[in-house]
Amino acid sequence: MEDELSKTFAALADPTRRAMLARLSKGEASVTELAKPFLKDMSLPAVTKHLKVLEKAGLITKTRDAQWRPCRLNGERLKDVSDWMEQYRVFWEESLDRLEAYLKTVTSNQKAKGKNHGKK
Amino acid sequence: MEDELSKTFAALADPTRRAMLARLSKGEASVTELAKPFLKDMSLPAVTKHLKVLEKAGLITKTRDAQWRPCRLNGERLKDVSDWMEQYRVFWEESLDRLEAYLKTVTSNQKAKGKNHGKK
DNA sequence: CCTATATTTAACTTGATAGTTAATTAACCG
DNA sequence: CGGTTAATTAACTATCAAGTTAAATATAGG
Numbered sequence: 001m002e003d004e005l006s007k008t009f010a011a012l013a014d015p016t017r018r019a020m021l022a023r024l025s026k027g028e029a030s031v032t033e034l035a036k037p038f039l040k041d042m043s044l045p046a047v048t049k050h051l052k053v054l055e056k057a058g059l060i061t062k063t064r065d066a067q068w069r070p071c072r073l074n075g076e077r078l079k080d081v082s083d084w085m086e087q088y089r090v091f092w093e094e095s096l097d098r099l100e101a102y103l104k105t106v107t108s109n110q111k112a113k114g115k116n117h118g119k120k
Numbered sequence: 121m122e123d124e125l126s127k128t129f130a131a132l133a134d135p136t137r138r139a140m141l142a143r144l145s146k147g148e149a150s151v152t153e154l155a156k157p158f159l160k161d162m163s164l165p166a167v168t169k170h171l172k173v174l175e176k177a178g179l180i181t182k183t184r185d186a187q188w189r190p191c192r193l194n195g196e197r198l199k200d201v202s203d204w205m206e207q208y209r210v211f212w213e214e215s216l217d218r219l220e221a222y223l224k225t226v227t228s229n230q231k232a233k234g235k236n237h238g239k240k
Numbered sequence: 241c242c243t244a245t246a247t248t249t250a251a252c253t254t255g256a257t258a259g260t261t262a263a264t265t266a267a268c269c270g
Numbered sequence: 271c272g273g274t275t276a277a278t279t280a281a282c283t284a285t286c287a288a289g290t291t292a293a294a295t296a297t298a299g300g
Contacts (some may be wrong), residue, residue: 009133013126014258018204025208031277046259048278053257067267067276075211082212084138085202088145091195092202134288151247166289168248173287187246187297 004058005084011057016042016048024060024073028090031069124178125204128197131177136162137170144180144193151189 011017020034035047051071054060058077062069131137140154155167171191174180178197183191 003135005138006135009129010257013133015123015126017262018125021208025211027123032275043260044277045261045279048160049258056233063138069277073208073211075208078205079212080210081201082205082209085198085205088141088195088198089202092199096145115273152245161281162288163290164246165248165291169288172248189247 004077005080007057008059008081011053011059012081014050014053018055020050020054021059021073024071028070028072030065031071034071124197125200127177128179128201131179132201134170134173137174140170140174141193143166146191148190150185151191154191160224166238 012021016038019037023029023034023037029036031044031047031051034051035044038047051060055062059074060071061074062071064070126161135216137156143149143154143157151164151167151171154171155164158167173178175182175191180191180195181194182191185192
């Protein structure tokens with residue numbers, strides 16, 4: 001998984017990590033703080049790993065404060081996702097009727113070109 | 121990976137699958153048609169698997185037309201992603217200065233409560 | 241019926257993810 | 271220094287994801 005966008009999507013594909021981001025949207029937090037809601041379900045090293053995934057995806061940044069590692073949300077990477085999403089906005093924002101109509105024009109154009117299912 | 125949102129994000133975490141969605145945003149296409157740009161890099165069964173991932177994530181729907189399986193984009197699932205993203209919009213849309221200021225108020229509030237790093 | 245085309249399924253390999261426990265590093269503080 | 275707290279690293283296991291080749295299924299059409 002080389003590209004940044006894939007790494008970001010992969011990082012978001014886990015409810016634990018998304019919950020961590022939600023917590024961080026309230027302000028920065030240390031690892032222990034972030035871990036607290038999950039320690040019934042997993043160990044601290046598991047939390048460290050999740051944070052490392054988020055960090056490598058550029059979704060958070062970790063700093064240092066004595067023995068603590070305050071984490072904060074990095075919004076820019078989420079903007080990349082948002083930008084990617086934009087091209088599809090029409091597919092949910094238009095009324096379903098208008099979308100259907102739009103798709104009909106596209107596909108009927110293709111049929112006009114021969115309904116050849118991709119054959120040369 | 122139980123929840124729908126995780127499944128959707130995971131499906132999006134692959135450039136091949138995102139390219140397939142991009143193609144489908146131009147109109148419906150058969151499996152062979154969708155596969156064409158990738159057959160230098162992977163086999164047809166691999167394509168079938170990618171499509172299955174997209175389908176299970178609810179991002180596309182497959183229908184039947186003789187021996188063809190026309191696929192089309194399903195925008196609703198992308199809306200779920202977009203809705204989830206909304207809560208973070210402030211983290212990239214505000215000017216960086218204003219975001220910094222916002223975070224300062226949040227964290228200074230925490231410090232006022234004792235800078236206790238999550239201790240009870 | 242036979243064959244070509246479209247697509248999927250089966251069985252398998254490989255590498256990545258997500259978790260574990262135990263040990264280690266780092267910094268504070270009495 | 272020695273103990274305590276915070277966090278990471280190491281080593282390992284199990285499950286999942288992505289790809290392969292070969293075989294199977296489904297439909298059209300002469």
